[in-house]
Amino acid sequence: MEHRDTARAADLVTRSALPGTLVARLKQLRDLPEARLPSIYMTPEDSISREEDNQSDFTSSIVAGRMRNLGDSLSFRSSTNPTPRVTAFILEQQFEGVVIAVDHSSRSFIARLIDRTNHCPDEEAEIEFDEISPDDHPLIVPGALFTWDIGREQDSSRQIRRISEIRFRRIFRFSQAATERADNYAVDMLELLNEGSSFLQESSACGG
Amino acid sequence: MKEALSSRSHPPAADELEISIFGPGFGESVVIHIGAGRWILIDSCIDTNTGIPAALDYLNALSASPEAVELIVATHWHDDHVRGLATMVNACSTAQFACSAGLNSHEFLALASLYAECPTSIPAGPTELKRAFEQVIARRKTPSYRPIKWARSDTLIWDQQVPIADRKLQVRLHALSPSDEMLTRAMEEMAQAHAAATQSDQVTLPSQVARIISVSL
Numbered sequence: 001m002e003h004r005d006t007a008r009a010a011d012l013v014t015r016s017a018l019p020g021t022l023v024a025r026l027k028q029l030r031d032l033p034e035a036r037l038p039s040i041y042m043t044p045e046d047s048i049s050r051e052e053d054n055q056s057d058f059t060s061s062i063v064a065g066r067m068r069n070l071g072d073s074l075s076f077r078s079s080t081n082p083t084p085r086v087t088a089f090i091l092e093q094q095f096e097g098v099v100i101a102v103d104h105s106s107r108s109f110i111a112r113l114i115d116r117t118n119h120c121p122d123e124e125a126e127i128e129f130d131e132i133s134p135d136d137h138p139l140i141v142p143g144a145l146f147t148w149d150i151g152r153e154q155d156s157s158r159q160i161r162r163i164s165e166i167r168f169r170r171i172f173r174f175s176q177a178a179t180e181r182a183d184n185y186a187v188d189m190l191e192l193l194n195e196g197s198s199f200l201q202e203s204s205a206c207g208g
Numbered sequence: 209m210k211e212a213l214s215s216r217s218h219p220p221a222a223d224e225l226e227i228s229i230f231g232p233g234f235g236e237s238v239v240i241h242i243g244a245g246r247w248i249l250i251d252s253c254i255d256t257n258t259g260i261p262a263a264l265d266y267l268n269a270l271s272a273s274p275e276a277v278e279l280i281v282a283t284h285w286h287d288d289h290v291r292g293l294a295t296m297v298n299a300c301s302t303a304q305f306a307c308s309a310g311l312n313s314h315e316f317l318a319l320a321s322l323y324a325e326c327p328t329s330i331p332a333g334p335t336e337l338k339r340a341f342e343q344v345i346a347r348r349k350t351p352s353y354r355p356i357k358w359a360r361s362d363t364l365i366w367d368q369q370v371p372i373a374d375r376k377l378q379v380r381l382h383a384l385s386p387s388d389e390m391l392t393r394a395m396e397e398m399a400q401a402h403a404a405a406t407q408s409d410q411v412t413l414p415s416q417v418a419r420i421i422s423v424s425l
Contacts, residue, residue, distance in 0.1 A: 114287050119256060121232050122288045143401060178325050179406045186317035192345050193312065193356055 285333030
């Protein structure tokens with residue numbers, strides 16, 4: 001079957017040897033916007049409802065049909081075939097996680113999950129490596145941080161998909177100045193916190 | 209939490225021991241009346257209805273003064289147990305504050321300071337404890353200042369007599385952990401996390417386990 005890209009299905013009517021009923025169908029084809037015509041295939045006569053029997057949209061009747069070899073018939077498609085793009089993402093729940101332990105033999109890890117959406121109690125979960133993008137696998141180490149987003153994604157074709165995505169924190173480095181500030185802070189605080197205090201084992205009087 | 213508060217419209221009697229447990233789960237914050245209008249608070253969580261620590265909300269509902277709080281204990285830094293802790297420490301200006309001895313280290317304080325500057329959103333436990341420490345330090349020059357109690361296993365955190373009627377009740381709070389082994393592991397993990405934070409591209413947190421303290425009353 002020869003394929004030809006065209007934005008106008010009607011252009012091919014006269015070049016195809018089609019059953020009479022289908023020719024009659026195509027004569028009534030109206031020009032549809034390209035975006036609504038990602039691909040159209042000729043379908044055999046018996047898979048298309050006749051005009052007098054079905055008042056449904058012409059395009060939907062073609063797209064719903066089955067494909068089979070039509071000999072000299074042509075299939076045609078529009079010249080543009082845009083990939084549906086994500087137009088909306090509705091976040092339903094978000095967790096922040098910390099890896100507690102990793103088991104490479106079972107290819108899973110234990111993580112503590114903090115519910116950022118509903119503020120429910122922290123939970124622990126065992127997550128398999130297969131749930132994580134391969135690029136993030138090297139980041140799965142004890143203490144590693146990640147976010148887990150759960151929600152619904154809608155694309156430009158109005159298709160809705162449920163999404164569950166775990167992404168590990170990466171590409172972050174504390175500056176030298178921040179590190180020095182933190183160390184200086186720690187030195188000062190340590191001195192202040194232990195001024196006049198001692199570990200409990202060394203003190204004989206408790207409670208103030 | 210609204211149901212718990214409405215069920216108690218008056219404070220406990222002077223000779224009444226009361227243990228109140230708050231939290232979205234179970235035990236994220238514990239409020240203990242040890243007698244004679246004196247209180248001990250263990251951990252903190254936020255009442256989502258009011259936005260303030262559940263323990264303070266409860267005391268306020270009973271018309272109990274925050275200054276009647278004798279001791280605040282932070283058992284560990286999980287978010288669901290420390291939210292609002294610094295606010296609680298600030299409000300209870302005369303209370304003793306106690307937490308794990310594992311937090312009394314350069315590495316933890318440096319990490320908490322770094323995490324506070326972290327532009328990404330990470331668990332806030334260490335930062336909340338840092339703020340609680342700063343609240344205590346801010347009272348250094350005041351008569352109400354009480355140095356932090358650094359808790360280890362099998363040690364006494366608090367030991368006082370509570371006058372009840374014509375008697376005195378001895379109240380003690382023991383720390384059951386962390387053990388020496390847990391403290392050693394904690395120090396090692398925090399040193400590793402500190403080194404990782406300053407040398408690598410990955411933000412990590414030390415393991416939580418070694419920082420937990422348990423108490424018995």
